[in-house]
Amino acid sequence: MTSTSAKNNLFPPGLVSNLQQVLSKKNNEGEANRESDQAKDNVESTDPSASTSEEAIETSKPIVLVTNADGIDSPGLVYLVEALVREGLYNVHVCAPQSDKSLSGHSVTLGEMVSVSSAEFDGAPAFEVSGTPVDCVSLALSGALFSWSKPLLVISGINRGPSCGHHMFYSGVIAGAREALICGVPSLSISLNWKKDESQETDFKDAVAICLPLINAATRDIEKGLFPKSCSLNIEVPTSPSSKKGFKLTKQSMWRSTLNWQAVSANRYPAGHFMSNQQSLGIQLAQLGRDASAAGAARRMTTQKKNVEIESIGVAGKSDSNRVKKHFRLEFLDKDQEETEDDLDFRALESGFVAVTPLTVSPYTERDILTAASDWISAALH
Incomplete structure (x- = not known):
């Protein structure tokens, strides 16, 4: 697929619905390559002259930092970390809030003590932080917790509930990815359109499987210098991930909920x-x-x-x-939304697509950044 219309139209019109077969092919190719590499490793391990230690192999892998907003024990983060470790392609590290900070926005903890404790994740060094998602990313990138200076990629998620439209300003999961972008590190934020009485915990596992090819493509092209600079990608997974219609390149909408304040009785205690x-x-x-x-x-x-x-x-x-x-x-x-364009984030999400929205913190070069991002997404998904 080409994206020759990117200059005239911000997003390529051909990014469409039948990506399942393409992604499946990517997964099969990736699995075959991994099996080949594993076989090669097994042969090398039997060679007495092989001197590469397990530690050296681990440090040679690209570093991926995972954070979130729902808290370090949330299933979205747990399934994501497990999958990344299982891939065997990354040196995975975790730094996440110890409790739910999903509506903290881009807030930081200033002038107060922030406590940090080690956490248990198989195959991934991890810390839980008493602060916000922005605190977690900033602290992890400061060099105070981990021995490395900068990860290849920061992934924030998977969040319980959508972060479309104006909700991006409230969203802690997007703030974590935005902070990485501000610090010069490529980032992804991922959310699942969770619906009460309809969604279930295993949906997070399906969401991880859907996003993994895109994560692999991002890390590969970051190393090659092909990933779009100065932008972050926000990925919104539909309510029933296993029955998704495909991926759709989208733009941020004006969608938001109504803020409703309810008076609470001071005598509500028994x-x-x-x-x-x-x-x-x-x-x-x-x-x-x-x-x-x-x-x-x-x-x-x-x-x-x-x-x-x-x-x-x-x-x-x-x-x-x-x-x-x-x-x-x-x-x-929730309130009725008047926007009707199909390439808006919440419209694509409601229609069963995985919505991928490029976000930037630079208003002066936004169009060029989003055009470059749309070209990369089109190539990565096809």
Whole structure:
């Protein structure tokens, strides 16, 4: 397939629906090559003169850093890491939040202590971090955790729920990939269009199988200098990955949900359950975002206590009973979308395609970057 229309039309019109056979062929070719390489390795291992150690072989593999936003124990990350290790092509490392930070956006933890603990992953050194996805990527790239200076590729995901349209600004999984891009490292973000009462955990495994050929193509072409520079690819996998229609090159839409604030009663705790006003307020605030970890909630409660004490001194003589306190909970509500173009991310996703959207942080050269990205995606998928 060619993409001669890329200059006139931002995305090639021929990127289409019948990619399953092509990807299957790529998988078969890759498997044959791996079997050939394995046979060669077995022969070399029987040669007494072979001096290459297992450690040297491991360090010769390209380094791939995996992070996410749902937390280090989430099935999307676990299945992805297992598959990358099983491929045997990469030196896989993991640095991910210890709890759910999926709506943290591009936030960082500034002026507060961030704790890091080792985590268990077969075949992949791993750390869990008390901070955000951006903290994880920034810390991993700083050289403070791993011996290498820079990975070949950063993969953020697989996220539970889509990150299309304006949700990209809220998304922690995209923020992790964006931070890598800001630091000069190519990156991919991956999300599964999870739907309650319809999706199941094994869908993440299917999503990994779908994305693996694209990951392999990316690492191969990054090494060759052929991967598009100054952009990240956001990959959105449909609700039923095993029945996908194919891949579709897409552009970011204006899609978003309505932010809906619900008033929460301060007396929602059962009778006999004692909690101070400060504690109640701290916990309510922690529950406003999915990004609140247990440590974060504790910090918020402590901060609230300090603020209340200081304020009570400053307003001496005023009764606390005269102060108005309200509690709210934020929810996302789906709303009808007016955009109808087929090459928009959420439209392709709803139609059963895997939506691949190039993203950039450079507004001045965006068109050239996205054109180069569209050319690469077309070549990689065909």
